Amino acid sequence: MNLKIASFEEYKQVYQQSVEQPEQFWEGIADNFLWRKKWDKALEWNFKEPSIKWFQGAKLNITENCLDRHLEEKGDTPAIIWEPNDPNEDHRILTYKQLHDKVCQFANVLKNNGVKKGDRVCVYMPMVPELAIAVLACARLGAIHSVVFGGFSAQSIADRIIDAQCEVVITADGSYRGIKEVPLKSVIDDALVRCPSVKRVIVLTRSHTGVSMIKGRDVWWEDEVKKVETQGNPDCPAVEMDAEDMLFILYTSGSTGKPKGVVHTCGGYMVYTGYTFANVFQYEPGEVYFCTADIGWITGHSYIVYGPLSQGATTLMFEGIPTWPDAGRFWDIVQEYKVNILYTAPTAIRSLMSFGDDMLKGKDLSSLKKLGSVGEPINEEAWHWFDEKIGHGQCPIVDTWWQTETGGLMISPISNVTPTKPGYATLPLPGVQPILVDENGKEIIGNGVSGNLCIKFPWPGMLRTTYGDHERCRTTYFATYPDLYFTGDGCLRDEDGYYRITGRVDDVLNVSGHRIGTAEVENAINMHSSVVESAVVGYPHDIKGQGVYAFVVSPNKHESEELTRKDIMMTVSRIIGAIARPDKIQFVSGLPKTRSGKIMRRILRKIAEGETSNLGDTSTLLDPGVVEEIKSGAL
Numbered sequence: 001m002n003l004k005i006a007s008f009e010e011y012k013q014v015y016q017q018s019v020e021q022p023e024q025f026w027e028g029i030a031d032n033f034l035w036r037k038k039w040d041k042a043l044e045w046n047f048k049e050p051s052i053k054w055f056q057g058a059k060l061n062i063t064e065n066c067l068d069r070h071l072e073e074k075g076d077t078p079a080i081i082w083e084p085n086d087p088n089e090d091h092r093i094l095t096y097k098q099l100h101d102k103v104c105q106f107a108n109v110l111k112n113n114g115v116k117k118g119d120r121v122c123v124y125m126p127m128v129p130e131l132a133i134a135v136l137a138c139a140r141l142g143a144i145h146s147v148v149f150g151g152f153s154a155q156s157i158a159d160r161i162i163d164a165q166c167e168v169v170i171t172a173d174g175s176y177r178g179i180k181e182v183p184l185k186s187v188i189d190d191a192l193v194r195c196p197s198v199k200r201v202i203v204l205t206r207s208h209t210g211v212s213m214i215k216g217r218d219v220w221w222e223d224e225v226k227k228v229e230t231q232g233n234p235d236c237p238a239v240e241m242d243a244e245d246m247l248f249i250l251y252t253s254g255s256t257g258k259p260k261g262v263v264h265t266c267g268g269y270m271v272y273t274g275y276t277f278a279n280v281f282q283y284e285p286g287e288v289y290f291c292t293a294d295i296g297w298i299t300g301h302s303y304i305v306y307g308p309l310s311q312g313a314t315t316l317m318f319e320g321i322p323t324w325p326d327a328g329r330f331w332d333i334v335q336e337y338k339v340n341i342l343y344t345a346p347t348a349i350r351s352l353m354s355f356g357d358d359m360l361k362g363k364d365l366s367s368l369k370k371l372g373s374v375g376e377p378i379n380e381e382a383w384h385w386f387d388e389k390i391g392h393g394q395c396p397i398v399d400t401w402w403q404t405e406t407g408g409l410m411i412s413p414i415s416n417v418t419p420t421k422p423g424y425a426t427l428p429l430p431g432v433q434p435i436l437v438d439e440n441g442k443e444i445i446g447n448g449v450s451g452n453l454c455i456k457f458p459w460p461g462m463l464r465t466t467y468g469d470h471e472r473c474r475t476t477y478f479a480t481y482p483d484l485y486f487t488g489d490g491c492l493r494d495e496d497g498y499y500r501i502t503g504r505v506d507d508v509l510n511v512s513g514h515r516i517g518t519a520e521v522e523n524a525i526n527m528h529s530s531v532v533e534s535a536v537v538g539y540p541h542d543i544k545g546q547g548v549y550a551f552v553v554s555p556n557k558h559e560s561e562e563l564t565r566k567d568i569m570m571t572v573s574r575i576i577g578a579i580a581r582p583d584k585i586q587f588v589s590g591l592p593k594t595r596s597g598k599i600m601r602r603i604l605r606k607i608a609e610g611e612t613s614n615l616g617d618t619s620t621l622l623d624p625g626v627v628e629e630i631k632s633g634a635l
C-alpha cells in the first residue's frame with residue numbers, strides 16, 4: 001500500500017478501511033519497510049493491563065531502514081544538513097553514505113566501551129550531527145537511548161539516569177545557544193555524583209571549554225573514534241531486534257511529581273513515524289525539510305531523525321535559536337538551503353511575529369511549499385501570520401496534534417489533501433480512532449461537541465509502558481476511562497467533524513511547547529528553605545502560550561521579597577532547569593483550601609488569568625478570607 005494519500009476522497013476511503021480492518025491496513029503500510037523477517041501476527045492488544053504488541057515475531061533494525069537501504073540509490077544524497085549556531089561557522093552536510101559510515105564508526109566506539117543490546121545510554125548533547133549519530137549508533141547496537149534535553153539541570157539528569165539505570169553517558173564539553181554557552185560536561189559531572197551506575201562518559205569536543213576528565217570514567221569522542229579507525233574495520237553490522245524490543249526511553253512530565261520514562265519499541269515506532277512523515281508532509285525526493293525542534297524532545301526524535309531518515313529525506317538540523325543573531329535567522333536558513341518544508345512551533349511563530357515584518361524584508365522564502373505546526377494549540381493570529389507572511393498564501397499548514405506517548409502525528413491535516421481551518425488539527429490520520437468522553441467516561445457522539453480526548457484503538461507508534469513502572473503507565477493513561485487511552489487533552493469537534501485541541505485538562509502546563517507538571521514545579525519551589533508551601537498554575541502568555549504562575553507561602557523571607565523571589569527562581573533552575581522557572585511569583589499568607597485540605601486550583605487559575613470577577617463558590621473553603629488577599633495582591 002502506498003504511504004502517501006493523493007486526494008481528500010482517497011483519505012476518506014483509506015480512513016474507513018483503516019478502521020474496519022486495522023491489522024490489514026497496517027500490514028500494508030509496514031510492507032514499505034525493510035524487515036529481516038516479517039511478523040507472525042500484526043497485532044495483539046488489550047488496554048486493561050495494558051499490553052500492546054505490533055508485528056510480533058518480526059525482526060529488524062531501524063537503522064537499516066534509516067541508512068543501509070538508501071545507500072544504493074541515495075548514497076550521495078544529503079541526509080543531514082547542519083546549520084551551526086554561529087552563522088559564520090561552516091555548515092556541514094552528511095550524505096547517506098557518510099552518515100551510515102559515521103554511525104557504524106560510533107557504534108564501534110560504543111562497542112569498545114562495553115555497550116551492548118538492552119543497555120541504557122543517556123545522551124545529553126548539543127544540536128550537532130553527532131547527536132543524531134549517537135542516537136542512531138545506540139539503535140544500531142540495540143542499546144536503548146534516553147536523550148535528555150540540553151536545558152535540564154544536573155538534578156533532572158541524575159533522576160533520569162537513576163530511573164533508567166544508564167551505564168554510559170554521551171555528552172559534549174559545552175553547547176552554544178545564541179550568545180550563551182552551556183557547560184554540558186560540567187552539568188553531567190554534577191549529576192554523576194549521584195549516579196554510581198555510570199561507568200563511562202564519552203565527551204564530544206564542541207565549545208572547547210575546559211572540562212574535568214575523570215580517569216577511568218571519561219573519554220573523548222575523538223580519541224575513541226581514532227582507536228576505531230586504527231582497528232581498521234569501518235563496518236558495524238546492525239544487531240537484529242524483535243519488533244517489540246525497546247528502542248528508546250524519553251522522559252516527560254505528568255500531573256504527578258516525577259517525570260516518567262515513556263517507552264517506544266522498534267517495529268511499530270519505525271512504521272508509524274515513517275508513514276506519518278511521508279504522508280502528512282507529502283515528502284518528495286529532493287525536498288529539503290527543516291524541523292526546528294530539538295532532538296531532546298519527541299518531535300526531534302520522530303521528525304528530525306527517525307521519520308525523515310527512514311524515508312530517505314534530507315533533514316535540516318539547526319543548532320541555534322530563532323532570535324540570534326537576529327529574529328530573521330529562520331528565514332536566512334530557509335533562503336540559504338532552499339527549504340521546502342518548514343515544521344515549527346506556535347511559540348516560535350509568535351515570538352518571531354512580535355519582532356515585526358521588517359525581519360522578513362529581502363528574505364527569499366519562495367522555496368517553501370509546505371508548513372507545519374506542533375506543540376500547542378495555535379492561535380488564529382499566529383496561524384494567519386504564518387500562512388500569509390511565511391507561506392504567502394501558497395503553502396498548506398499542517399497543525400499536527402500528538403504527544404510523546406503517541407510517538408507520531410495523530411490528528412493532522414495531510415498537506416494539499418485535507419482542507420484546513422485555522423486553529424484546527426482537523427481530522428484523525430488513518431489508523432487513529434479518537435473519541436470524546438464526558439467526565440464519567442461516557443462517549444459524546446455527534447458533532448458540535450466537546451469533551452476529553454481519548455483514543456479507542458491501538459496504533460503502532462503508541463507507548464508500550466513507562467520504564468520500570470508498568471503500573472504507572474496503566475494508571476496514568478488507561479485507568480481514567482476503561483478500555484481507552486486518555487490523552488490528558490480537552491477537545492472540541494465542530495459541525496464538520498473537525499477536531500480542535502483546547503489544551504490540557506490535567507495539571508500539566510504547556511510552556512513554549514514544553515510540558516511541565518505543576519506538581520514538579522511545586523516540589524522544586526518547596527525545596528527552597530524559606531518556603532512553606534506553594535501552588536503553581538498556568539496563565540495566558542503572549543509568546544509562551546502559557547506562563548508559570550506560582551503562589552508561594554513564605555512567612556520568614558530572607559532579606560527582601562525581591563531577593564527571595566530570585567532565590568526561588570534559582571532553586572527551580574537548579575532542581576528542574578530554566579525552562580520551568582516561574583514567570584510570576586506571588587507571596588501569599590495562605591492557599592485557598594477545602595476543609596479536607598485540597599488546594600482549590602480553579603480559583604488560583606482564575607486569579608492568575610486576571611478573571612477575578614467571578615470566582616465561583618468559595619463558601620466551601622476553610623478560610624474564604626484568603627481569597628480576597630490573594631486577589632488584591634495578584635501580579
Ligand code: WTA
Nearest residue numbers: 374375376377399400401402403404501504
Ligand atoms: C499539546 C509534543 C494543540 C497537547 C508533540 C499534548 C498540541 C501535548 C498540539 C504533548 C497541537 C501538541 N495542537 N495542542 N497541534 N501538539 N499539543 O508530549 O496538549 O511534548 O497533550 O509532544 O502538547 O506534548 P509533548
